[in-house]
Amino acid sequence: MELSTVLDTVWILVAAFLVFIMHAGFAMVEAGFTRAKNTVNILMKNFMNVSVGLLLFFLVGYGLMFGKSCRGFIGTDGFIIDIIDPYSTQNFAFWFFQAVFAATAATIVSGAVAERIKFYSYLIYCAVLTAVIYPVVGHWIWGGGWLSDIGMIDFAGSTVVHSVGGLSALAGAVILGPRLGKYNADGSSNAIPGHNIALSALGVFILWFGWFGFNPGSTLSASSPAVSTIAVNTAVAAAAGSLSAMIFVWIRYKKPDASMTLNGALAGLVSITAGCAVVSPVSAIIIGLLGGVLVSISIDLFDRKFHIDDPVGAVSVHGICGILGTLAVGFFAQEKYAALAGFEGTSGLLFGGGGGLLLVQFIGVISVAAWTLGTMFPLFLVMKKAKALRVSRDEELKGLDIEEHGMEAYGGFQIFQND
Amino acid sequence: MKLIIAMIQPHKLPDVKKELYKSEIYKMTVTNVLGAGQQKGYTETYRGVLTEVNLLKKVRLEIAVNEDFVEATIEAVKKGARTGKIGDGKIFVLDLLRCIRIRTGEEGVEAIG
Numbered sequence: 302m303e304l305s306t307v308l309d310t311v312w313i314l315v316a317a318f319l320v321f322i323m324h325a326g327f328a329m330v331e332a333g334f335t336r337a338k339n340t341v342n343i344l345m346k347n348f349m350n351v352s353v354g355l356l357l358f359f360l361v362g363y364g365l366m367f368g369k370s371c372r373g374f375i376g377t378d379g380f381i382i383d384i385i386d387p388y389s390t391q392n393f394a395f396w397f398f399q400a401v402f403a404a405t406a407a408t409i410v411s412g413a414v415a416e417r418i419k420f421y422s423y424l425i426y427c428a429v430l431t432a433v434i435y436p437v438v439g440h441w442i443w444g445g446g447w448l449s450d451i452g453m454i455d456f457a458g459s460t461v462v463h464s465v466g467g468l469s470a471l472a473g474a475v476i477l478g479p480r481l482g483k484y485n486a487d488g489s490s491n492a493i494p495g496h497n498i499a500l501s502a503l504g505v506f507i508l509w510f511g512w513f514g515f516n517p518g519s520t521l522s523a524s525s526p527a528v529s530t531i532a533v534n535t536a537v538a539a540a541a542g543s544l545s546a547m548i549f550v551w552i553r554y555k556k557p558d559a560s561m562t563l564n565g566a567l568a569g570l571v572s573i574t575a576g577c578a579v580v581s582p583v584s585a586i587i588i589g590l591l592g593g594v595l596v597s598i599s600i601d602l603f604d605r606k607f608h609i610d611d612p613v614g615a616v617s618v619h620g621i622c623g624i625l626g627t628l629a630v631g632f633f634a635q636e637k638y639a640a641l642a643g644f645e646g647t648s649g650l651l652f653g654g655g656g657g658l659l660l661v662q663f664i665g666v667i668s669v670a671a672w673t674l675g676t677m678f679p680l681f682l683v684m685k686k687a688k689a690l691r692v693s694r695d696e697e698l699k700g701l702d703i704e705e706h707g708m709e710a711y712g713g714f715q716i717f718q719n720d
Numbered sequence: 721m722k723l724i725i726a727m728i729q730p731h732k733l734p735d736v737k738k739e740l741y742k743s744e745i746y747k748m749t750v751t752n753v754l755g756a757g758q759q760k761g762y763t764e765t766y767r768g769v770l771t772e773v774n775l776l777k778k779v780r781l782e783i784a785v786n787e788d789f790v791e792a793t794i795e796a797v798k799k800g801a802r803t804g805k806i807g808d809g810k811i812f813v814l815d816l817l818r819c820i821r822i823r824t825g826e827e828g829v830e831a832i833g
Contacts, residue, residue, distance in 0.1 A: 481734075482734060695731060695803075698731035698732075698734070699730075699731045703764075707764055707765045708764055708765060708766055709764070712766075715752050715754070715777065716752075716777075717752050
């Protein structure tokens with residue numbers, strides 16, 4: 302085999318392994334931000350995201366996403382793949398890379414619906430997303446579909462992965478309703494603190510680390526001249542995001558809040574995911590700074606203004622910042638960076654490219670939002686009508702671990718009831 | 721003066737507090753305890769093996785009250801904590817000899833508040 306194919310395959314696989322470990326990151330972040338009596342449930346949901354996601358993507362998702370295109374809307378072959386040409390870079394490494402991306406999109410929702418969704422309802426949602434909803438969006442933007450045809454750039458998935466996940470999370474959180482005791486009759490909001498911020502911090506570090514597979518890996522080529530720049534953009538955007546989020550809450554609430562700082566790092570990462578290959582590091586820093594501030598404002602708005610209970614801020618981090626990241630490409634794309642990644646002649650509004658790219662990005666954001674919300678809201682609504690969505694009041698108060706799984710996460714510890 | 725000690729199901733604490741607040745009883749101490757009465761235990765599974773858990777998590781409320789609040793407190797706790805199933809808990813009423821507020825040194829009925 303050619304050396305370049307060998308190197309590319311190794312790179313894609315390593316990057317895919319990094320994206321895989323992001324599930325540990327998600328699991329830890331969500332476990333830390335929720336209460337101890339629901340920890341087993343959170344971990345099970347995250348685990349099943351991987352299991353259900355990988356398998357369904359194998360059976361159905363990959364074909365819908367990368368199969369021969371039917372009018373640019375959906376793929377039509379490639380189901381239950383037997384073997385892909387092992388001597389090309391489109392071999393199974395590519396399949397694996399895409400599969401872990403799909404599972405990542407699905408796992409975003411587990412945080413927003415935490416502490417009150419029935420376990421089997423979550424499994425149903427996960428199956429639907431990885432089998433159909435996500436692959437269709439992926440086809441539009443990466444599988445040779447209509448959005449890539451009109452020039453939309455979403456390099457590593459601010460829209461494909463994060464917006465789809467974040468908006469599905471929004472649908473779930475809205476239809477489920479808030480946790481018991483979250484909102485008072487007078488409209489004020491109660492904090493339900495997470496039980497282990499150390500786990501959450503660990504989770505964010507693991508996610509940040511994994512993102513170095515998520516973004517640079519999307520070059521699908523070890524010899525791409527853009528790989529290093531993408532890695533740098535990823536790093537500085539995350540740093541900027543956590544910094545701006547921390548400063549924002551420090552000023553607004555008088556203390557540097559750890560949970561918002563952690564969310565800020567993730568916001569920076571999500572925001573740079575679309576444009577990591579086409580912007581300069583300085584632009585990446587600006588995008589990261591914007592993401593950190595936006596997520597802080599958004600989390601507060603969703604909680605205190607709209608009364609949508611999102612225990613970990615998934616809607617804001619992934620949905621809102623995913624949209625920010627996608628639109629940011631329309632502003633910050635720079636020809637000299639884009640060319641390195643294979644996007645010759647691409648420029649954003651701020652670098653002399655006019656508003657064309659921004660418009661295309663906007664169309665992408667709107668169409669994906671319409672598809673995602675238009676399929677996920679009905680799904681959750683149908684489950685709710687069938688009384689197959691939310692746990693009972695007693696169960697929610699006793700904790701999902703004992704009621705749904707028959708075991709505790711912290712056997713031998715006394716978990717305080719302090720409501 | 722009486723000290724009312726109640727053992728309740730942990731997941732009924734929000735309801736009990738609500739009932740107490742309705743009767744204008746706000747001062748209380750809450751601890752987490754393990755215990756069992758008639759509700760001998762329940763079964764957990766761990767890797768396919770059944771385990772008997774026979775000291776169950778409960779919440780213990782301690783409320784110091786003046787005589788005229790005793791019945792109201794008992795009623796509030798009963799109302800909030802009752803589920804009708806074994807394991808709802810018990811209420812003990814103890815005589816309270818003295819009560820002192822640390823900050824001001826007040827004693828007796830004023831200290832209870």
